[in-house]
Amino acid sequence: MNQGARNAHAMPAVLSIAGSDSSGGAGIQADLKTMMACGVYGMTAVTSLTAQNTTGVRMVEDVTPEMLAAQIDAVFEDIRPAAVKIGMVSSVALIEVIEDRLRHWKADDVVLDPVMIATSGARLLADEAVDALTSRLFPLATLVTPNIPEAETLTVAHIANAEDMETAGARLAERFGCAALVKGGHGSPHTASDVLVTPDGETVWFKAARVDNPNTHGTGCTLSSAIASFLAKGEPLPKAVKHAKKYLTGAIRDGLDLGHGSGPLNHAWKAHKL
Secondary structure, rough: OOOOHHHHHOOEEEEEEEEEEEEOOOOHHHHHHOOOOOOOEEEEEEEEEEEEEEEEEEEEOOOHHHHHHHHHHHHHHOOOOEEEEOOOOOHHHHHHHHHHHHHOOOOOOOOEOOOOOOOOOOOOHHHHHHHHHHHHHHHHHOOOEEEEEHHHHHHHHOOOHHHHHHHHHHHHHHHHOOOEEEEEEOOOOOOEEEEEEEEOOEEEEEEEEOOOOOEEOHHHHHHHHHHHHHOOOOOOHHHHHHHHHHHHHHHHHHHOOOOOOOOOOOOOHHHOOO
């Protein structure tokens, strides 16, 4: 096959650096489903294996730093990603590997979902890992996507309303030099609006009503992967966030009901509309 024929079917590629969810609702499984639905080619570098389902996590086992580095290098050497999504990274050693390899490859458009606090409120990262995440990976990011509890932890300030969300986003953007999307899903029981604050001070709200669906496992993974996908397709950041939020809202609204706990989204909802 000649080069022209090979390029005829080229599409942007996106790398997810995250953990595996055996139930398929979050982590790299949700990332790959999201990327396919958003029209990009998804790839993965697995940070950890989890044994989990819709009712909770039973076991977590990290990969070795050497294995994570080899995965990232293998991807970049062959199919360079146009964007990178970073999800669950639970150890300082793995955070250091990600920083080293992304700097080496001069990675483009990094979207970082700081998976620090579970929906239940439980802390998922030790303090030293949080420090490594913010000092080593936040400065590499185009965008970080904390929910309200995570933004409170990062800014050491209570968030009670929309003004507080804007203030938290501005503090994060100023401190780390990247845009911050503070997600409002943990805020008002009636709305699920998010605010984007860029390092140059631009503030954009993405208004949305809360969807009445208790099955929201993997929403953070899905949103960050969708944003990375639209960035890879060349969209400016506010437009990428707008389209990603529309995709996420549709995936929640479609109303899958699987499992005995907080079930997954329907990542294929757009295909069902064809």
